[in-house]
Amino acid sequence: MTLDQLPIGTPARIASVDWSALVAEEAQRLRALGLDEGARVTLAYRGVFAGRDPLAVEIGRMTVAIRRVHAMAMTVEPVAQAVA
Amino acid sequence: MSRMPTVAALVGNPNAGKSALFNALTGARQKIANYPGVTVERKAGRLLLPSGEPVELVDLPGSYGLDSTSPDEEVTRKVIMGEQAGQAKPDVIVLVLDSSNLEQHLVFAQEVLELGRPTVVALNMVDLAERDGLVLDPAALQTALGVPVIPTVAVRRRGLTELAAAIAEARDRSESAQPVSRPHVTLPERRMLAHQMASGAILSETAKHRIHARMDKVLLHPWAGPPILFAFLFIVFQAVFSWATPFADAIDGGVSALGDLAKATIPPSLLRDLLTDGVIAGVGSVLVFLPQIIILFFFILTMEATGYMARAAFLMDRMMAGVGLSGRSFIPLLSSFACAIPGIMATRSITDPKDRLTTILIAPMMTCSARLPVYAVIIAAFIPNNRVGPGIGLQGLVLFCLYVAGIVGAMLVALVLRRSVTKGAASGFIMELPKYQLPTVKDLALGLWQRAWIFLRRAGTMIFTVTIALWILLNFPRAEPGQDQINASVAGTLANGLSVVLEPIGFNRDMSLAIIPAMAAREVAVSSLATTYAVSASDDEDQAAVALGDQLKSRWTLPMALAFLAWFVFAPQCLSTIAVARRETNGWKWPSFMLAYLFALAYAAAGITYWTAIAAGLG
Numbered sequence: 001m002t003l004d005q006l007p008i009g010t011p012a013r014i015a016s017v018d019w020s021a022l023v024a025e026e027a028q029r030l031r032a033l034g035l036d037e038g039a040r041v042t043l044a045y046r047g048v049f050a051g052r053d054p055l056a057v058e059i060g061r062m063t064v065a066i067r068r069v070h071a072m073a074m075t076v077e078p079v080a081q082a083v084a
Numbered sequence: 085m086s087r088m089p090t091v092a093a094l095v096g097n098p099n100a101g102k103s104a105l106f107n108a109l110t111g112a113r114q115k116i117a118n119y120p121g122v123t124v125e126r127k128a129g130r131l132l133l134p135s136g137e138p139v140e141l142v143d144l145p146g147s148y149g150l151d152s153t154s155p156d157e158e159v160t161r162k163v164i165m166g167e168q169a170g171q172a173k174p175d176v177i178v179l180v181l182d183s184s185n186l187e188q189h190l191v192f193a194q195e196v197l198e199l200g201r202p203t204v205v206a207l208n209m210v211d212l213a214e215r216d217g218l219v220l221d222p223a224a225l226q227t228a229l230g231v232p233v234i235p236t237v238a239v240r241r242r243g244l245t246e247l248a249a250a251i252a253e254a255r256d257r258s259e260s261a262q263p264v265s266r267p268h269v270t271l272p273e274r275r276m277l278a279h280q281m282a283s284g285a286i287l288s289e290t291a292k293h294r295i296h297a298r299m300d301k302v303l304l305h306p307w308a309g310p311p312i313l314f315a316f317l318f319i320v321f322q323a324v325f326s327w328a329t330p331f332a333d334a335i336d337g338g339v340s341a342l343g344d345l346a347k348a349t350i351p352p353s354l355l356r357d358l359l360t361d362g363v364i365a366g367v368g369s370v371l372v373f374l375p376q377i378i379i380l381f382f383f384i385l386t387m388e389a390t391g392y393m394a395r396a397a398f399l400m401d402r403m404m405a406g407v408g409l410s411g412r413s414f415i416p417l418l419s420s421f422a423c424a425i426p427g428i429m430a431t432r433s434i435t436d437p438k439d440r441l442t443t444i445l446i447a448p449m450m451t452c453s454a455r456l457p458v459y460a461v462i463i464a465a466f467i468p469n470n471r472v473g474p475g476i477g478l479q480g481l482v483l484f485c486l487y488v489a490g491i492v493g494a495m496l497v498a499l500v501l502r503r504s505v506t507k508g509a510a511s512g513f514i515m516e517l518p519k520y521q522l523p524t525v526k527d528l529a530l531g532l533w534q535r536a537w538i539f540l541r542r543a544g545t546m547i548f549t550v551t552i553a554l555w556i557l558l559n560f561p562r563a564e565p566g567q568d569q570i571n572a573s574v575a576g577t578l579a580n581g582l583s584v585v586l587e588p589i590g591f592n593r594d595m596s597l598a599i600i601p602a603m604a605a606r607e608v609a610v611s612s613l614a615t616t617y618a619v620s621a622s623d624d625e626d627q628a629a630v631a632l633g634d635q636l637k638s639r640w641t642l643p644m645a646l647a648f649l650a651w652f653v654f655a656p657q658c659l660s661t662i663a664v665a666r667r668e669t670n671g672w673k674w675p676s677f678m679l680a681y682l683f684a685l686a687y688a689a690a691g692i693t694y695w696t697a698i699a700a701g702l703g
Contacts, residue, residue, distance in 0.1 A: 023512065025153050025435055025436075026435075026512045026514060028151060028153055029148070029153055029435065029514050030514060031271065032148035032149045032151075032153075032191075032192075033148060033188075033514065033516065034188055034191070034275065036271075036272070036275070038272075044297075044300070044304075045300065045304045045306070045398075046306065047306065047398075047399070047401065047402045053401070053402050053405065054398060054401045054402065054411065054513050056300075056304060056398060056517060059188075060185065060187050060188055061184050061185050061187075061188075061216070062185055062188050062516060063296075063300070063516070063517040064514065064515065064516050064517065065394075065397070065398045065401070065411065065513060065514070065515045065516075065517055066512075066513065066514050067401075067405075067410075067512050067513050067514075069512065070512060070514065
């Protein structure tokens with residue numbers, strides 16, 4: 001499953017990223033924001049218009065907006081909800 | 085002992101609260117300029133150490149890492165390394181971290197600490213972290229990082245004295261001993277360490293960013309979000325027109341009173357006419373728009389300070405993607421509604437060069453505040469002040485349509501450009517959505533003051549000079565008795581020549597005359613019309629002291645007025661914008677292109693408007 005297919009609100013871990021599918025500068029930017037292999041993410045919002053683009057991803061206590069093309073390059077695996 | 089003044093630099097991720105901390109540390113004693121050769125804004129101010137010694141504090145652009153991906157980040161890297169021309173290498177680095185986003189901000193922090201420079205950490209916005217249910221242990225973080233960590237709340241002035249003391253200490257210590265640097269590690273290692281350090285510094289953690297999430301639930305809601313944004317923008321534009329009226333009327337009254345006073349006290353002479361018709365009528369007619377400009381900037385600065393601006397970018401991204409741009413372009417374009425110059429400068433945060441170029445090229449089509457004086461005078465004179473619905477006036481509606489015309493035009497041009505001259509790899513949209521925050525009155529007031537001052541300085545210098553120059557061109561050579569003064573003048577001759585080209589789109593001589601000096605700045609069109617009609621009115625004593633609006637109504641038809649409005653939607657009448665576009669694109673190629681296509685659009689739009697209005701029987 002890729003990040004764009006993740007149901008909203010489901011915690012997940014980024015298992016792998018196909019960096020070759022992304023423009024180099026954008027890949028660097030995503031990594032700088034922490035969107036990298038191993039990161040724990042939750043999909044928070046999707047846009048309303050055609051393609052439901054862009055996406056808002058929660059990573060740690062930060063919310064980052066990305067496009068669907070970026071999310072499609074990221075394979076995620078849902079993780080069990082942490083027990084509070 | 086004499087030495088160069090100490091320089092300290094504020095460094096941190098975007099949204100770490102650096103600017104608020106900078107304002108709190110330096111107060112209003114700020115100098116804003118540009119770094120030489122690049123157009124990145126250099127903000128510097130004076131901070132007093134506990135000993136009373138002044139330190140130059142520089143606020144560097146927010147950065148996610150030292151591998152720069154934008155011109156802004158490049159400056160941050162160069163200043164830290166001491167490679168930036170025009171900036172002494174900072175003696176002390178103040179790393180600003182957002183307390184509620186430690187894990188993320190500690191990644192960049194480690195990269196900076198690896199450089200081994202004297203560093204102090206400001207653990208900023210600890211109050212917001214507490215609001216989010218985070219209790220932190222600054223001492224643990226200090227041990228982990230090996231540099232002093234000071235908890236601060238910029239907006240409440242908490243921790244500022246301690247921070248100043250720590251800066252002094254770090255400076256003094258670096259003179260005696262070389263600070264130890266952290267070993268260089270890879271990004272994944274850095275991230276892992278950041279996670280460890282953040283977990284070690286967090287004493288307790290309860291529910292995650294609740295207020296923030298609850299607000300986003302509504303404001304980013306797929307169906308509720310966009311209507312809220314549009315409703316908000318509509319309110320902004322209505323407010324600009326209606327809230328400002330009493331203040332504008334008061335300024336207008338003051339200017340007229342001053343003119344009357346000058347007329348009554350100074351004996352009639354050419355010099356008196358220069359003062360009343362040139363200086364007071366000209367500069368006064370522009371000054372009237374200060375309230376509107378302040379209101380517009382109030383909303384823009386509030387959107388930025390609260391964090392809503394980034395949400396607006398998120399909501400607009402899909403639409404911007406439709407014309408080949410991204411939500412990032414929304415912020416520069418929205419700033420361009422105030423003024424295209426800060427708008428074009430704000431495009432530096434757009435990483436894709438083609439994306440950025442397109443945004444620069446269409447930014448002048450956003451209705452800037454300098455157009456408001458022109459729109460306001462023409463609308464007030466020609467559009468009846470009727471209600472067309474509850475709370476919606478016809479005048480406000482026409483103004484709204486002019487804004488929409490600019491936006492639609494810009495989007496269509498972007499669509500064409502992205503498929504032709506600025507074609508490139510699909511631009512993405514990657515952007516942090518900062519936490520919501522209440523704006524502080526002081527920061528807002530400071531921002532408003534800086535914007536108002538820029539406007540007043542323009543009115544006081546450039547507009548003042550252009551108005552006087554126009555008055556001279558209008559009054560010389562003097563007309564023979566029985567001859568019209570304007571037709572006899574240098575300006576009139578020029579305008580009569582230009583009229584040949586502009587007549588087909590409905591412009592009369594006075595309109596052609598007004599757009600010549602308005603090349604300097606659009607609002608000068610109003611002061612030129614005021615000066616022109618004041619000059620011609622003084623020929624005919626009965627008409628003296630007739631308000632500009634009434635003058636326009638008696639000399640222009642409705643189709644002419646509408647054509648004039650349409651012209652100003654597109655015409656690139658602003659030398660400063662052209663200059664800034666040249667600087668940002670490093671050459672004359674793109675500014676020339678911009679001038680050509682915008683004048684062509686303006687000519688076509690004015691012509692179509694004029695002849696459609698004539699055909700509709702409005703003439």
